[in-house]
Amino acid sequence: MRLLTARLSAKRRSPLAGLVVVLLGLLLTGGAYTFLSPASAQTGSADQSKIDAGRRLFLVGCASCHGENGEGVVTKRGTQYGPPLVGVGAAAVDFQVGTGRMPMARPGAQAQQKEVLYNQEEISQLAAYVASLGPGPAEPTKAQYDVNGIDNASVVRGGEFWRTNCTACHNFAAAGGALPGGKYAPSLRHVPPKKIYEAMLTGPQQMPVFSDGVLKPSEKRDVIAYIKSIQDSPNYGGYNLGSLGPVSEGLAAWVIGIGALVAFAIWIASHSVRSRKGAKA
Amino acid sequence: MSEDQNFPAAMGHPTAHDVEVEKAAAGDPVADPGLAAHEPRPTDVDPHAEKRAERQIATLFGLSSVCAVLFVISYFVFKVGANPTIIAGLGASNVALGLTLGLALLLIGMGAIQWARKLMSDVEMVEMRHPAASSAEDREAAISSFQAGVKDSGIARRPLIRNSLIGALAFLGLPLIVVLRDLGPLPGNKLAHTVWRKGMRLTNDIAGTPIKPEEVEIGQLINGEPAIFYAKDAQGKPVIEGTELLQAKAKAAIIIVRMKPEDITPLPNRRNWGVSGILCYSKICTHVGCPISLWEQQTHHLLCPCHQSTFDLADNGKVIFGPAGRALPQLPITVDSEGYLVAQSDFHEPVGPSYWERG
Numbered sequence: 001m002r003l004l005t006a007r008l009s010a011k012r013r014s015p016l017a018g019l020v021v022v023l024l025g026l027l028l029t030g031g032a033y034t035f036l037s038p039a040s041a042q043t044g045s046a047d048q049s050k051i052d053a054g055r056r057l058f059l060v061g062c063a064s065c066h067g068e069n070g071e072g073v074v075t076k077r078g079t080q081y082g083p084p085l086v087g088v089g090a091a092a093v094d095f096q097v098g099t100g101r102m103p104m105a106r107p108g109a110q111a112q113q114k115e116v117l118y119n120q121e122e123i124s125q126l127a128a129y130v131a132s133l134g135p136g137p138a139e140p141t142k143a144q145y146d147v148n149g150i151d152n153a154s155v156v157r158g159g160e161f162w163r164t165n166c167t168a169c170h171n172f173a174a175a176g177g178a179l180p181g182g183k184y185a186p187s188l189r190h191v192p193p194k195k196i197y198e199a200m201l202t203g204p205q206q207m208p209v210f211s212d213g214v215l216k217p218s219e220k221r222d223v224i225a226y227i228k229s230i231q232d233s234p235n236y237g238g239y240n241l242g243s244l245g246p247v248s249e250g251l252a253a254w255v256i257g258i259g260a261l262v263a264f265a266i267w268i269a270s271h272s273v274r275s276r277k278g279a280k281a
Numbered sequence: 282m283s284e285d286q287n288f289p290a291a292m293g294h295p296t297a298h299d300v301e302v303e304k305a306a307a308g309d310p311v312a313d314p315g316l317a318a319h320e321p322r323p324t325d326v327d328p329h330a331e332k333r334a335e336r337q338i339a340t341l342f343g344l345s346s347v348c349a350v351l352f353v354i355s356y357f358v359f360k361v362g363a364n365p366t367i368i369a370g371l372g373a374s375n376v377a378l379g380l381t382l383g384l385a386l387l388l389i390g391m392g393a394i395q396w397a398r399k400l401m402s403d404v405e406m407v408e409m410r411h412p413a414a415s416s417a418e419d420r421e422a423a424i425s426s427f428q429a430g431v432k433d434s435g436i437a438r439r440p441l442i443r444n445s446l447i448g449a450l451a452f453l454g455l456p457l458i459v460v461l462r463d464l465g466p467l468p469g470n471k472l473a474h475t476v477w478r479k480g481m482r483l484t485n486d487i488a489g490t491p492i493k494p495e496e497v498e499i500g501q502l503i504n505g506e507p508a509i510f511y512a513k514d515a516q517g518k519p520v521i522e523g524t525e526l527l528q529a530k531a532k533a534a535i536i537i538v539r540m541k542p543e544d545i546t547p548l549p550n551r552r553n554w555g556v557s558g559i560l561c562y563s564k565i566c567t568h569v570g571c572p573i574s575l576w577e578q579q580t581h582h583l584l585c586p587c588h589q590s591t592f593d594l595a596d597n598g599k600v601i602f603g604p605a606g607r608a609l610p611q612l613p614i615t616v617d618s619e620g621y622l623v624a625q626s627d628f629h630e631p632v633g634p635s636y637w638e639r640g
Binding site for chain 2: 161169177203239268
């Protein structure tokens with residue numbers, strides 16, 4: 001730009017030429033933006049009322065921990081009381097509020113999954129408000145997480161991603177597992193596909209983020225398809241004892257199995273076949 | 282030794298052993314109370330009870346046969362495979378096969394015990410301990426037959442045979458040495474190196490896609506592998522495959538994480554090992570080599586599921602809990618001309634568990 005203005009001014013020798021070029025550039029950019037930007041003007045009023053409704057809900061139910069403008073609350077010790085919500089996006093709200101994890105009942109190692117306190121409309125209003133605080137992942141569309149009619153090859157591929165990325169915490173059978181300090185990775189056996197997608201996208205609590213840039217939306221869909229195949233498969237080998245692997249199975253074998261054998265042996269030995277009744281007869 | 286020895290009541294002629302026992306008992310301050318009076322079982326004195334016990338036992342064995350037949354029926358009736366028969370959420374085939382076969386065996390066992398306890402002979406027995414050593418005659422016979430063998434072979438008189446036998450046995454060691462040699466050669470410095478090289482791209486495991494820093498978000502975890510595992514040569518064949526691939530994978534697997542840059546406390550020589558908060562570590566635990574990817578994004582702790590070794594990835598992979606003896610090796614990374622994450626070099630130390638030569 002400086003080169004251009006320098007050349008122009010050099011030819012015309014007018015002190016205003018540079019200014020005119022800058023103004024022209026601004027005008028063009030602004031004009032192009034008006035034409036090309038997302039059609040926010042048409043939907044703006046509806047969105048704005050949704051955001052306003054979300055803000056009212058936020059001030060009542062969320063602001064005591066997350067701050068009045070979602071900026072987060074820092075304790076005296078410098079730790080986070082409630083984390084800032086700028087940039088967490090609508091997907092995080094839909095996951096946290098939609099599974100009942102938020103609002104938290106009490107501070108603790110981990111937000112528990114519990115009864116959902118807001119209806120779907122209120123959740124989408126909250127999500128719209130939090131999304132307006134800063135750019136973040138939007139709620140996934142049905143096409144992204146719907147796994148009906150997916151082919152077998154995708155399920156197998158999803159299984160490979162699942163075993164590489166998920167099983168360390170969530171267990172190979174999606175039964176969940178313990179984490180240090182009273183935290184835990186929840187079981188995924190009854191989680192709907194949309195919530196699984198949102199969890200991968202936003203990384204709730206201790207869970208790492210699996211962004212769309214690295215784990216592509218189609219790969220996420222494959223993972224969901226594999227989890228669904230686990231959810232749908234019956235307990236083929238009898239009771240699964242929580243799918244916790246050798247610990248629960250060994251415990252059952254030693255305590256129940258061997259315990260029953262010992263009890264049986266004691267019962268055999270302690271019941272005499274002799275009786276006074278028989279002797280009298 | 283006769284069976285009679287175990288039945289004091291049926292003892293006709295006391296052996297030397299029994300005399301010893303009686304002598305010891307004579308000096309005993311507590312008198313031998315002897316055996317309690319024999320009480321007969323109902324089945325011994327009542328023919329009806331005996332018949333009933335017989336029918337009970339036969340019923341148990343009969344039920345066992347029924348279970349065995351049910352096993353065969355359920356083997357053919359319940360479907361297995363892609364579309365199995367389900368009863369109450371359980372695979373019907375496995376449950377039915379297990380129950381019927383288990384009951385068939387249990388019922389035979391129950392019948393056998395009832396038989397032994399109710400119908401077989403019922404007498405009290407005393408079993409005396411036997412001396413540990415064999416008798417003097419037996420020992421004498423064994424020694425003399427061994428010496429007869431030595432004399433017969435003439436091993437002392439025929440040194441040629443003796444020495445050639447010793448030689449033959451010694452030469453048998455040669456095949457052993459040659460075969461065991463195949464366990465080698467020693468691994469050399471293979472344990473100290475991985476396939477990582479300067480400029481090799483980091484890729485997402487399974488998909489094999491290279492990674493740009495802007496795709497990685499704060500709190501992200503990527504289970505990664507070097508790009509060479511997904512590379513193809515001119516003929517379209519994988520550059521590394523088969524056993525070689527598995528061996529290379531066991532050492533070269535990585536995890537890539539992104540944290541807030543202000544949370545990271547790098548060692549002075551590691552300040553340029555990351556890309557704006559993105560760090561790369563070996564995925565192989567330094568304790569016994571389990572792959573680790575249990576990462577808590579808020580605490581930055583990486584936990585090994587095998588023995589709970591915990592590494593702080595914001596603090597150079599330092600061990601903060603558990604049996605691991607060394608910090609998790611870090612792979613220095615940077616960005617190539619196309620904007621993808623690449624390694625600056627191989628790991629600066631051997632990955633995985635310690636070994637003898639490492640010291």
